[in-house]
């Protein structure tokens with residue numbers, strides 16, 4: 537996939553990230569997130585390890601910010617001296633947050649934690665911060681808004697950065713696409729779900745209504761290429777051909793980023809496939825509206841958090857799992873029968889290469905060596921982990937598999953269906 541970097545989006549370092557999260561939606565980049573590579577913050581295998589790593593990170597962030605504000609006030613030497621054991625006054629060590637000073641500059645004792653401090657989100661009364669991949673105007677931003685109305689949406693330049701933003705407490709949630717009704721699965725996010733330790737806490741299904749966007753005054757005959765996210769290009773493939781647009785199609789990181797790129801570079805030979813909101817944001821014209829090949833085009837997004845939600849039985853729930861087996865795919869039928877036997881419907885099954893052990897060799901002295909590809913299986917089923925039948929099904933699945941992880945048990949998106957109508 538080609539990466540067209542729009543001139544407006546700079547790669548940020550961690551200090552910038554921390555500041556811009558308060559200022560507004562500058563895109564988080566992988567460069568900033570890699571400042572805390574998993575290996576360097578030593579995430580252990582247990583949740584306790586992971587949580588304490590996050591706490592250490594969060595305290596590092598605070599002390600970095602305090603150090604930089606001390607620098608600005610010419611306080612570096614004092615700070616270093618106090619850390620080295622001179623000037624051991626409490627205020628030098630800043631054991632009490634700076635804001636907690638009485639009028640006479642005496643530190644107040646720390647405030648006790650309350651129940652609301654412990655609730656997972658929103659943090660400290662502020663808006664919920666939701667990471668998504670893309671720039672403003674992307675469908676993922678709309679999905680974040682549907683999942684968490686009034687949230688502060690935080691643009692990230694890659695899916696991986698959105699995962700890390702939540703892990704590093706820069707964001708409270710991530711909203712990421714996993715499948716589209718026309719384009720199929722977004723494999724990258726399936727792989728990332730396994731590599732990261734976040735939990736699926738919800739899903740949203742967003743009707744995706746694509747537009748063909750170009751600079752004002754540009755006509756179809758001028759176009760030599762159409763750029764967009766690969767999913768968007770595949771969702772509009774036939775319609776583009778029907779419109780007579782047999783021009784080059786180029787994949788970029790996100791739909792709104794494509795619109796931004798056309799506008800920022802004043803490209804009169806290039807159109808972007810993106811939302812009507814992207815047209816407004818980047819000053820483009822809508823040349824054709826509703827160009828997705830199916831009017832009921834819909835993308836399913838999952839909401840991710842550091843903590844799982846407590847599963848319930850008072851409304852429809854879905855559960856997502858991933859499993860593998862040492863003996864390969866032969867176990868699949870047994871696993872699926874554990875659900876069929878209990879009348880639990882599967883809504884999705886996806887297989888991905890088993891990255892740690894992609895090939896299994898089976899030697900047969902007479903005929904040679906068979907090389908089987910190994911897979912991880914992702915299954916979504918319609919039941920809550922609070923239901924006994926789901927617990928029993930998983931207990932059985934565990935017997936057949938060498939690896940099983942519950943990615944989340946969460947309420948199904950049951951919002952009324954409103955497909956968009958084609959108007960091109």
Ligand SMILES: O=C(O)C(=O)C[C@]1(C(=O)O)C=C[C@@H](O)C=C1
Pocket residue numbers: 669670673674675676677713716722744765767768789790791792835
């Ligand atoms: O590029 C965007 O606007 C996105 O939000 C990404 C994405 C995707 O990854 O599938 C989301 C929804 C649409 O299906 C097209 C693209």
